[in-house]
Amino acid sequence: MQSTNSNKQIWALIDCNNFYASCEKLFRPDLWGKPVVVLSNNDGCIIARSREAKALGIPMGEPAFKLKLLLEKHGVTIFSANFALYGDISSRIMNILESLCPKCEQYSIDEAFLQLDGAILPNLGGFCADLRKTIQQWTGITVSVGVGMTPTLAKLANHIAKKNPQFHGLYSLARKSTEIDSWLARIPVAEIWGMGKGHCKKLQANGISTALAMKNADDVWLKKNLTITGFCTALELRGITCQTTWENPDWKRKTILHSRSFGNRIHGFEELSEAVSTFTARCAERMRAMRLVAGGIWVRIRTSNFDSGYYANSGSASFLASTDDTAILIKKAKHILQNIYASGYPYAKAAVMFFDLAEKDKRQLSMFETTTEKSDNLMAALDRINQRYGKLTLRFGAMGLHVADWNMKQKRRSPGYTSDWNELAMVRWSCTPGKAGGLNCEPLKAAEYLGRLKAASSTD
DNA sequence: TCTGGGGTCCTAGGACCC
């Protein structure tokens, strides 16, 4: 009998090429074809590179100050991370994918898995090419597509599509097993999804250096040395899907974290307390948007690894009744901070995490608290105002009243082209008749343009 | 001078119980 995959599910991984750098280029046609890098928060490390920057040999994850000369020499354009922009472009792409495929699961800001019906196999090339073309036309972002019988194989296929220009950003491993194996024999274990440094070291020490060798490795050895997750990866290389997280209706978010390095070191308790309170408020805002409540809170402070005299400490506390009230959360965070703070250190980083999350509508109230209506109304008003008039318009005194010295550095952030009326891309020129005839033209910001439209319509 | 942030999962080991 002829083997067929037509009744099976197959997986496609869609991955945006050089995503952050591509987003920056969308609104800067002058940078097309030129090297661009994006820096981490506080303008620390390089976290994204355009194709041209990769070709110059600029490494990923390297601190920018170490590469200053190289970046200058090649005229590389440097951006601070602009996550509001990347998040917005990402959601546009995810919307397109969802409209093209009912079973679509976002995996990261720039990746999504599609579950396709095996019946599509004869027309797979056409479907994927259309998908690439649509995303390119509607958003300006180029994506690579990898297809396989399991998520792990789809990931590898995507890797092949990226590394081999002759495939034009699209490769399928949903083929004969001999053909799959000939690819796997050429792929080093480090390229396999889930195989990091530690696992690769163990694999190589045991003589397993290619994806094919891992596929054929001994089950007992895999479980013992790479834990159950490594064993599952080997199963996926064999074509057996283990990944179930996405289809599981019981999946729940477990934690919400806000962690930042400071723009400048903090020495005093008061300032540190303002930072921790601000981080707590940010977590709370995100948590309310997800309709969740926290059962506990964890706070950590630390100095820099690169300063002498390292100090780090953390503490946590649980609530009798889970809450999403910023005032209660800040109070607890400050209490923890008092217990873990030691004076005399230059603090470089703090983190706040909420854990034991639960759905707000299903939460357990305490014996003494029968309603949270007052708090709910207050928090809802707070969120609405800050959403409408900008972050921190309304805030708690504990967060400090001035622009803090510890705020992160973002010297080269691009405008919020798609997320801020005042920073929208310029849409037209404003022209007035010049004295000597002709026109005087100036760029007109979108916000101003809208203002004029509004004024004009109210006088009609 | 300057070295990111936000997650998940797994395991070993300690505390505790009967």
Add this chain to the structure above:
DNA sequence: TCTGGGGTCCTAGGACCC
């Protein structure tokens, strides 16, 4: 003074992802 065996739960830490 002797000090087993089986079980659960919690936590810290490691590994991995993008």
